[in-house]
């Protein structure tokens with residue numbers, strides 16, 4: 132019996148030494164397997180009970196069990212202490228509570244949106260309503276009602292995306308929204324209608340198959356071209372600055388007569404001539420004119436009672452000029468770093 136006690140005491144001493152030397156939990160697992168595992172020394176000691184006289188066996192078994200409980204407790208205590216040390220290390224080494232946090236990133240309004248909002252706000256102040264039409268349109272709203280019959284050459288400039296199998300297309304300009312508004316409301320009418328339009332253009336620095344327009348329409352008794360000039364001059368001053376002038380160049384649109392292209396003073400050089408305006412001092416922003424009598428009739432208005440003007444400007448063109456952007460594709464890539472520069 133004292134022989135057994137001695138063996139257990141010697142084993143306990145070796146286990147304590149191994150536990151003290153263990154640097155991590157893996158090493159502690161190894162100690163347990165080596166000494167207390169199935170083919171470890173404790174198993175050998177348990178087997179030796181068989182050599183004892185029957186009467187001594189129960190006491191020997193209890194002595195072994197008590198010793199094993201103590202050995203396991205020593206290993207568990209070492210494990211707990213290792214875990215505590217790990218936590219302490221995390222608290223002091225890797226968490227620096229004085230470290231500054233990552234700065235919060237605030238979003239900014241897209242230049243297209245800012246431009247549309249600035250322009251529409253100006254017209255709202257003058258009593259115009261802001262409306263928006265659908266981007267999928269009928270041939271009639273997009274072309275026929277606007278005095279562009281199927282064989283009209285103007286359709287060639289509006290290379291269209293037709294929807295498969297149905298008689299609908301992605302609108303090639305925002306004018307069909309004006310057709311809808313006039314058909315739904317009797318004159319007088321004063322609206323602006325911003326929105327997206329689509330044409331089958333190759334993508335390059337100045338063209339995109341999707342772009343934005345902002346159009347305006349005023350129909351009432353006695354409306355004339357001078358009103359249009361006044362409103363467009365005001366809009367350009369709102370968008371570019373107080374010194375802006377507006378100039379008209381004769382042009383052609385099927386839905387207006389007479390028609391004109393709209394130029395405004397180049398904000399890059401105040402009209403002196405620079406690279407942005409190809410030395411002309413002017414930037415073209417869109418088209419306009421007096422609503423064609425055919426269009427008025429098509430929507431149920433009487434051209435002998437009312438007249439009207441309409442205009443349409445390119446929002447990308449205006450935004451690029453305002454913010455000095457040289458490639459339209461920047462506007463659609465949605466790179467947050469680029470957009471933040473314009474905020």
Ligand code: PHE
Pocket residue numbers: 303304305306344346384387417418419420441442443444
């Ligand atoms: N809808 C025309 C276009 O996209 C622009 C425009 C609108 C011209 C109103 C004149 C009057 O080409």
